[in-house]
Amino acid sequence: MIAAPNRRPSRLPALREKLLDVSYPAVAVAVLLAGWELWVRLTHQPRYIMVPFSDVITACWDGRGQLLHHTWVTTLESIYGFALAAAIGIPLAFAIVSLRPVQKGIFPLVVVYHVIPTIAIAPLLSTWFGFGLTPKLLIVANFAFFPIMLNTIIGLRSTQPLQVQLFRVTGANTWQTFWKLRMPNALPQIFVGLKIASTLAVIGAVVAEYVSASAGLGYYVLLANGNLDTKSLMTGVVYLSILGSLFFGAMQIIERVATPWHLSQRSPIGR
Amino acid sequence: MSFWTAPRSGSRLRMLSIGRASNVLYPVFFFVLFMSIWEIWVRAAHVSKVILPPPSAIAKQLGIFDQLWPDLWVTLQRIIEGFLLAAVVGFVLAIGIVTFRPFARSVFPVLIATQVIPKLAIAPLFLIWFGYGGWSTILIVFLLAFFPIVINTVLGLRTIEVEKMYLARSVGAGWIATFLRIRLPNALPSVFGGLKLAALLAVNGAVVAEFISSTSGIGHVILGAAGDNDIVRLFVAVGYLSLGGLLIFLVMEIAERYSIPWHVSRRDYVSVAPPANSRAL
Structure with missing residues (x-):
């Protein structure tokens, strides 16, 4: 207990x-x-039901050439989509926090938009943008955007009133208060959002590849499933897990560089 | 402009609370604005109906609900069954983790580590194991909904002030009384955070599962409509599915208000998506 x-x-x-x-x-x-x-x-067990763990590991190594090719495709989709999500989410959070009409009008709509299962419109994006990179990075951005926006809002709102008053007393203008106080103060929370989004980006890429793709780990997994090739499916999942962890780790390194002062306060789980 | 000029730690935006008229009018205004731009743009630019129909065309077709209902009902049943299964199993496991220390030490870190695995990527495996019927969808829903429920319940049950436990002991409360009167109420806000997140994931999971392979359900209808380039039908199906998802979410929201009325008053929009569940899908 x-x-x-x-x-x-x-x-x-x-x-x-x-x-x-x-x-x-x-x-x-x-x-x-x-x-x-x-x-x-x-x-x-029949090989289409389950394969031994050791076989999966061997297959991960043996099939590395093909698998790395698919991993690269998924990586690009994830990175582009993630960048798009950050490019929309962070400025939108600034707008929500600073402009009252946006806060009252747009924010509730964004929350409702998040609650509806937007995965369902993924096939539509293929109709609009074909089978290339564009629909995939839009799906990825759709997945990754919400945590980035929400955490940026939380971060920007969490400034201590006393600190703001101190800035005002010393004659800092709105701009200075933003860049020297609110922004540094919000950065740790923004990184929380970016880290959550980094793993969601990989998942978004997989779902996008489920809907339509000719390459990528999601495509690989679905193809293996179609062939009842459970071993390949598992290797795809292993590569995806590693890719997701690498993304998360990369964000953690960037976080360390960007907010070195905050390390001591952070909990070890990387929340 | 309250953010820039008058910082108060108490000022919060509360979701789903209809306090002042402006809270309703603003979103409605932006919604109408968005729809008008869509409508006017589609009409002015003569966008083909196969690409993007105007909202009015979609609204006219809302009547095909009768056709969609059987599939929608199938999907909703799968979502609810998978969700309930996840809630029961997750809750029991969480109590086990909090109660037995060796269990907690061995199972909980592993549970957190498995969050690295993208669960939607193992979804196809479920089709091989459980067939192409409803059970694989239910179990994929279960898989997605299970983790946030367990993790949030454990975190909720664990974060209790030692003083409260001292108090319980000093008045002679036994283990069961302590759990029911102190630990459980204390954990409920976190538990509901997990349940609400799980409800959202459950809807998404069901749709993806039906995308991968299914012969019934609303996901099947959506994929079929996309294949037929019947965009109006797709939008209507997505709309009704969203309504279903919102309904499930609202049921959780109402259940939360009834079971923990003391907490809602100081809750803000943050509880909609707790960042603790970083790897939820």
Whole structure:
């Protein structure tokens, strides 16, 4: 039980606790993977139902040439869409925060727009923009845009009133207050949004490729599914997971460079 | 211009609360403006109906609801079943995680780590395992809705002030009483945050699952309409699906207001999309 009243924070076994925190999940993962491997091998599952874990890893390495090609396509779609989402989301958040009509008129509409399943209009984008890059980056932007906008709004609104008053007392104008106080203050929260959006961008690219594509990891996964080729499907998922983690990691590095002062306050989970 | 001139920590924009007339009039004005621009642009530029029909043409076709209803109902049933399954399993698992320490240590980090896997990418595998019928869609909905429910419930149950637990102990409350009277009410705001996010994901998940492969459901209808270049039908189907999604969301919203009335008063729009669920899909 967590936070039981009689559990005092003991000093000495801190290292032991840390070790347990690492070893428990490690054991759980090992048991899971071993169970997967043994279950498939011992019960002789058909290859279209499930393949052993070791086969998936081998296939990841063996098929790397083709898989990296597809990964590159998905990467480009994700990056372009992500950039578009940031280019729309951040200025829109500025507008929502600073202009009252936009805040009262546009923001509720954007929230409702977010609640409706916009994935459903993905096929329409193919009708409008063909089968190339454009519809895909629009779908990606559609996925990634909302967390960026929302977190930028939260960040810009979270400025301490006392700090604003201090700026006013020292004679700073609106522009200076924005660039020297509000913006730096909002940056950590903006990065929270960008990090969320970075993983959503990859997922958006996959969905876009489900709808129509001739290359990319989503296409690869769907093709493998059509061929009942579960091994290829799993390798596609592994590559996608790595791609998503790389995106997230890249955002984390950019965050560290952009907001070095904030590192100490941040929680380790990277929220 | 309150943001620039009068910063107050208490000023918040509250969603779904109809306080003043301007809260309604502004969105309605922008909505009408947007629709008028769409209508005028399509008519003035003579855009083909196959590319983009004007809103008036879509509005005229809203009557095909009768045709769409069977498929819409099938999809809504799948969403609700998958969502309820996710809620029950997620809640039980979350209680397990919070109660048994070894369980928490081994399972919870793994649960968080699996958020890296794009769940929609494993969706096709479900079709192989569970066939091309409704069950694969229900389970994909379950898969998407499950994680935010578990994670938010665990976070909610964990974030409790030690003082409250001391108080519970000092008045002699047992484990069950402590859980029901203190931990659970304390966790409810976070739980509902997870449930609402899960509700949104459930709708999206059902549509994607039906895109991948299905012979019924509104996703199937939408893909078919896109294939036939019947854009009006597509828009009407998307519109009704959105209404269904909004309804589910509103049910969660109302349930939240009834079960935690003390919390809504200080809640703001942020609760619509809690950033804790960074890798929700």
